Amino acid sequence: MKTKISQKQAIELINKNLFNSECCVVEFNNELLSPSEVILLGKNGIEVPENLIFYNDNNIDFCDIPEISEEDIETGKIQWVINAEFPVDYETQKWIKQQNIDINKLLPELLRNFYHTMKILQKNAAFL
Numbered sequence: 355m356k357t358k359i360s361q362k363q364a365i366e367l368i369n370k371n372l373f374n375s376e377c378c379v380v381e382f383n384n385e386l387l388s389p390s391e392v393i394l395l396g397k398n399g400i401e402v403p404e405n406l407i408f409y410n411d412n413n414i415d416f417c418d419i420p421e422i423s424e425e426d427i428e429t430g431k432i433q434w435v436i437n438a439e440f441p442v443d444y445e446t447q448k449w450i451k452q453q454n455i456d457i458n459k460l461l462p463e464l465l466r467n468f469y470h471t472m473k474i475l476q477k478n479a480a481f482l
Contacts, residue, residue, distance in 0.1 A: 361402065365391055368398055375399050382406060 356379045359367070364380045367373035380400050386408035387395070395402055426432040442450070450457065 361385060361387060361391075361395065361400075361406070364398075364400060365394060368394055373398055 356377055358379050358381045360383050361380055362385055364373055364378065367378065375398065380395075382403060385406070387402055387406055389407065389409050392402045392407050422432055427434070
């Protein structure tokens with residue numbers, strides 16, 4: 355028969371290298387766990403309910419995350435990603451499938467070409 359223990363008891367056993375999922379079943383109570391405790395439990399096959407995870411955004415150290423500069427975007431080191439949803443009629447959808455078109459590759463190319471075409475038109479065309 356498996357022994358039932360709390361999440362805090364499981365952490366204590368893990369830290370002492372005594373935890374064994376074959377003989378211990380974790381029964382969660384309402385005690386909150388820090389992200390490091392959740393990771394420790396996760397590494398030992400114990401999934402923690404989301405409502406028991408406690409963290410404070412003000413205590414998270416972001417100092418090792420570099421600032422994104424304009425140069426990062428201009429050089430392509432960082433790229434904007436746009437997730438968009440738009441309706442596609444049945445006939446077009448069928449054609450896309452038949453042609454094995456990767457929409458995620460096609461659309462950025464179409465937008466880039468459209469943008470460059472519009473820039474050329476603005477420089478070289480007289481609008482009435």
